[in-house]
Amino acid sequence: MDSSGAPRKLVVVGGGMVAQRFVEALRARDTAGTWQVDVFAEEPRKPYDRVALTKYFEVRDPEELTLGDPALWDDPLVTLHRDCAVTAIDREARTVTDRLGRVHPYDELVLATGSNAAMPPIPGNDLPGVFVYRTIDDVAALRGWVEEKRAAGTTEKGFVKPVRGAVIGGGLLGLEAAGALKALGAEATVIEFGTHLMGVQIDLGGGHALKRLINGKGIGVRPETATKEMKAHRRTGHVGHLDFADGGRLDVDVVVVATGVRPRDELGRASGLAIGERGGVVVDLDCRTEDPNVWAIGEVACIEGRCIGLVAPGYAMAEVVADRLLGGEATFPGADTATKLKLSGVDVASFGDAHGRTEDSMEVVWADPAAGVYKKLVLSDDARTLLGGVFVGDAAPYASLRPMLGSELPGDPGAFLLPEGSGNGAPALELPDDANVCSCNNVTAGQIRGAVTEHACTDVAAVKACTRAGTTCGSCLPLVKKITNTELERAGVTVSNALCEHFELTRAQLFDAVRVADLHTFTEIIGRFGRAAVVADGAEPVASPGRGCDICKPVVASILASLGNGHILSGEQATLQDTNDHVLANLQKDGTYSVVPRMPGGEVTPDGLIVVGQVAKDFGLYTKVTGGQRIDMFGARIEQLPDIWRRLVDAGFESGHAYGKALRTVKSCVGSTWCRYGVQDSVGMAVELELRYRGLRSPHKIKLGVSGCARECAEARGKDVGVIATEKGWNVYVGGNGGFTPRHARLFAEDLTDEELLRTIDRFLMYYVRTADRLQRTAAWIEDIEGGLEGVRQVVMEDSLGIAADLDAAMARHVENYEDEWRAVLEDPEKLRRFSSFVNAPKTADPSLAYVPERGQVRPATEAERASGVVIAGPKLEVRR
Amino acid sequence: MSVTEELPTAGAADGGEVRWERVCLHSDLLPERGAAALLGETQVALFRLADGEVVATQQLDPFSGANVMSRGIVGTRAGVPTVAAPVYKQVYSLETGECLETAGYSPRPGQEPRLVTYPVEVRDGVVHVAVP
CATH class of the missing domain: 3.50.50.60 (FAD/NAD(P)-binding domain)
Structure with missing residues (x-):
């Protein structure tokens, strides 16, 4: 100041x-x-x-x-x-x-x-269809061009002429741009002047491996090629082909120039x-x-x-x-040019002296051309001090080796390059405090340790917030986690993923344990997998694990339901349920419940609407249309629920599971049956999906959406699974949600047939049900699970874990064993007994309930309204039964 | 449906005047779940624990103001029997009524973060509760 x-x-x-x-x-x-x-x-x-x-x-x-x-x-x-x-x-x-x-x-x-972006002085570089790749506007313009070219190349019979793209420049940005062209559905060829791709970061051997991998992704590569001129198409005047110095030629519809920046x-x-x-x-x-x-x-x-x-x-x-x-004395610490990235799904990383230019340096190389893997370490002349490294196809060692730059490696350097699980494990690395772990934010191993020891961070999330490590590109997160956990253990803090005091296991571990051990009751499960009770100071130690709590009981209830153990209120399962599941309705603030009958795909007949309206009227319920395209009726007292549901079930309605951690709704737009623009029957598909997955219990609620065309009126990308119609079938997106942290679902698979779509969603949902944490929506689960979205895609689409048949069978069992929970309750006098208001006065309404009118309906009275006596009605409002 | 009758005052918490009420059969209560009872104007939550013991607390949830405590999940914390409020999930000891976890909420105005407990006796398979 x-x-x-x-x-x-x-x-x-x-x-x-x-x-x-x-x-x-x-x-x-x-x-x-x-x-x-x-x-x-x-x-x-x-x-x-x-x-x-x-x-x-x-x-x-x-x-x-x-x-x-x-x-x-x-x-x-x-x-x-x-x-x-x-x-x-x-x-x-x-x-x-x-x-x-x-x-x-x-x-x-x-x-x-x-x-x-630098534009090299190649003649024709100002033709329409020549782009650079630097800003969001560049990318948007490129996308618009490719989409226009595709539309122009589509004949009336639906034959699509591919859009041919070329990228001039095979560096980081060029490969990114090639990936972008592929993502847009265009063909892509990378033209590189030098001897190999990413010449700044990696050596020739790595470049060769990278070329093979990039080719495998359907991207062409022309190294050692100088572009002489870009020529216009005779008719359109747009860029039409490239002429190379070696006399070669490449026909193109779009060119991205990525030769560097100024x-x-x-x-x-x-x-x-x-x-x-x-x-x-x-x-x-x-x-x-x-x-x-x-x-x-x-x-x-x-x-x-x-x-x-x-x-x-x-x-x-x-x-x-x-x-x-602010008066400090900081100086630039020198450029850390370490790079790690994923190009079109290919891992590439390099750090330090990647080219081995240090005098007398030596190189240790591990290459597996068949697998497309190339790994190299550059070491000092005594083969001990780490000077640099290159990783192509498998960058796993990068995170732990990069911070060791300039330090002595313990043991045989070659051991760090062997594939994981080859038996010859790399020696454990203890990073020096000044080792830079997060190069984006300049965070050292010492700072991460300090976050634990001095700032009392107890997990990775806290360490990230405290130090900003891993908050930019995230490539160092595995290492941050490792250092954090090691430090926590050293500080005597047990790193706990325990569900609660009764179970040491995570939800996913418990799910597997219950499934494999074939257990069917909570008593068996806590007896087998529970841990001895933690006892208050001075109290007698207790040998038994206790009787569970509000955390683990609903988790076990959900696991048992997902594994198919009959009605959720049968036998001991009833004691595990949260009040919503226990009375199959949603608890509201005054202690009454709301009732939601299922309306698959948001479709309802006029007669169905009349029944819902009449029931609401007769029981004095407040009605509201939900975000999931169905009708919610509020203010039902516990003892009224069976009477309400008898009328709904008689009219053909079923439980909507609005109360459960389960499939909620499949939202849809009206689709091709009515809409002028729809290309597929989205309502039909939504109904089929909702009927298929209804009643599926899961770690958190699940919502789906189906849109009949790319206009996306069903907002499917805001759902855990979003399905969007294409001319050729269905695109499926996963991991979307609204709520506190809204997420857009990300593209998972394209142009699926009906059958492929069902199989994909079957596996995705069942994999989620089995492996997600308690109360973890699909978005957070995808972020957490090994391999992220790509990992899930491999499990679901390519069966990388060999569990697809098992997931399919589990979903088939679910579909086969589905029964309407409410119908089953109405048929069982024992279960019906639970719906009494008072054990000594089963049909007496809670005398404390009070309502006031608002916009033609009722709502619970506020404290002030109760005091001032404006309440219009006590609990008994219904006109007739 | 409640019937008032004379019973010894043993077990009364404060030694003041209490009324023992017959509430229901022990077998009317489900193991490890709660049930509400209406004793005059007082709403009470009864819980049948795993070992068959029955305990009673107020039915009013101090954090939501709704009469719902009987609908919470029954469990244990460090060996102590507990109930979790069904609305905002506070956890209470069923031995003392003390709130073990407020879950980040404050009680409604005029409410204390604890549950009143009532003496319970099971005689000849009938649950009796003492209310002031």
């Missing part, structure tokens, strides 16, 4: 990833409010994750790529000017001018303008700052330019004589300047 106490003015030019990180770091540390920050961004959106640009094809929602906590931009000390590039800097007056001509003064100025240093040049030989604003190791009030960070900064096109060093610079502006 200046002497008057007002914050000083800080202007940030640029709104990319590094700018976001800089502002975040500054605001986190500037607790005194020293700086008022103005950020000028050229793009019309909040800073987003450019590294994940390809993900845009999957999520199709730019918001999902937004970086960090959006609340940062609501901070009163931060102003983000979007779509508002800075056009001039006056260093003498210490002002910047934005594109609208407004002048903003600054005390300190930070340049974070990043880079532009720093956006024009503001620095114009204001007379020193510029590096190959561009970039020259800065010292403190990231300050020759002007003491101007700083440069990220790709625009020329540091140690070069610009670095990676995000991690940019983040390091952001941290340095944030520290300096």
Whole structure:
């Protein structure tokens, strides 16, 4: 703050990833409010994750790529000017001018303008259909072009001419772009001038392995090829083919140029700052330019004589300047150019001296061309100190080896490269405290240990929140978890995945245990798998595991139901159920329940509607249409439930399981039977799915949706399983939900037939039921499970675990054994006894219930209304039975 | 349906004037579940534990204000029998009525985070509860 106490003015030019990180770091540390920050961004959106640009094809929602906590931009000390590039800097007056001509003064100025995609001077590079790959707008334009070309190439008979794409440049970005073209359904060929793909990061051997793997994904690769010219198509004038220096030619409909980036240093040049030989604003190791009030960070900064096109060093610079502006002494620690990524499903990683350029260095290589795996370590001349590494096809050793860079490896270096489970396990690595574990956020092993020992973090989530390790690219998370757990054990904290005090196991473990041991009652299960009770201080030790609790009992109830153990209220199972399941209705705030009959696919006959309306009227129930396309009736007292359900069951309705952790609804749009645009019968499919999975008990509620065309009126991508009709069949998306943390479902499989669709969903749901944690929705489960979405896809589509037949059989049993829970209760006097209001007055209504009218219906009276006596009705409201 | 009759006052919590009421048959209660009873104007929750013992608490849930305690899940914590409130899942000791876990909620205005317990006797298969 200046002497008057007002914050000083800080202007940030640029709104990319590094700018976001800089502002975040500054605001986190500037607790005194020293700086008022103005950020000028050229793009019309909040800073987003450019590294994940390809993900845009999957999520199709730019918001999902937004970086960090959006609340940062609501901070009163931060102003983000979007779509508002800075056009001039006056260093003498210490002002910047934005594109609208407004002048903003600054005390300190930070340049974070990043880079532009470089366009090489190839003739024809300005033809329509030639794109670069840098921003969301680039990606959106590319998508639009490919979709247009596909539409133009589709004949009336449905024959589709493939869209042919080429990518010039076989580096990181080029491979990303090739993957993007494939994801858009286009053909892709990568044209690389050098000897092999990703020449900056990996060596020739790795490049060969990578080429084979990329070819296997259906992407062509032409190394050692110079593009001489891009030629227009005779008729359209769009880009039509490429001419190569070697005389070759490639016909194309779209070209992506990804040959590198150029720093956006024009503001620095114009204001007379020193510029590096190959561009970039020259800065010292403190990231300050020759002007003491101007700083440069990220790709625009020329540091140690070069610009670095990676995000991690940019983040390091952001941290340095944030520290300096608050009086610190931080300097740039040197660029960590380690890279790990998944390109079209292929793991590639490199770190340190990947090319073995250190004098007298030696290399240890493990290659399996058949499996498409190449792994190499670069070591000092005594074969002990780790200098670098390259991993293609299997990057598993990367996470633990990269932080050992510059350290001595224990034991035989070759052991680190052998495939997992080859028996010759790698020696355990104890990382030094200064080893950098998370290069994105510059977090060391010591900081992670400190989070446990000094900040009392007790799990990975807490460590992530405390240190930010693993919050950007996530590649270090396995290592973060390992260090955290080792440290917790060292501190005497047992790392517990226990369900509760009665079971040491997780839900998934317990599910397997119960299934394999073929147990059918809670008493057997807790006797066999429960643990001895924890006893309060001073009390006699108890040998028995106790009798369960509100955590484990519903879990066991759900497991028993999923495994098919008859009615959920039969025998001892009844004692395990939460009140909702125990009375097959949803408890509301005043102690009454709501009743939801199933309406598969949201379809209901006029007669059905009349019955529902008449029942609600006769019992004085409040009615509301739910988000799941059915009708909820509120205010039913426990003793009324059987009478209500007798009428509903007689009219052909069944339980809607609105009360259960189970399949809820399959929402649908009206589909091709009525809709002008529908391409498949979405209601028919929704009804079939709902009838198939009704009653399926699961770790949490499950919702499905079916849309009849790509307009997606059923909002299927907000569901655990979303089905969207295509011309050729069905696309299925998984892992969506609304609620507290909304998620869009992600594409799982395309153009399935009806039969394939059912099989896919059968397996997906059954795999989820068996392996998810308690109260874990599908989105969180997919995130947690080994291999993520791709892992689940392999299990479901390719049977990678060899359990598909078992999952199919389990679902077939479920479908076969389904019975309506309510009908079964009505037929059993023993179960009906549970629906009494008072054991000594079974039909007497709870005298404390009170209601007031509102918009033509009733609702529970508030405390104040009860006191003032405006209550219109006690519990007895029904007009007739 | 409740019948008032004379019974010894043994077991009364505060030694004050209590009324023993016959409530139901022991076999009317399901093992490890609760049931509500209406004793005059007082609503009581009865719980039959795994070993057959019957305990009684108030039916009013202090955190929701609804009369629902009998519908909670019965279990144990460190060997102590418990019930979990069905609305917001607070856990209470069935020995003392003490709230062992508030689950992050506060009781309704005017309510204490604990359950009143009532003395219970089972005589000749009939459950009797003492109410003030």
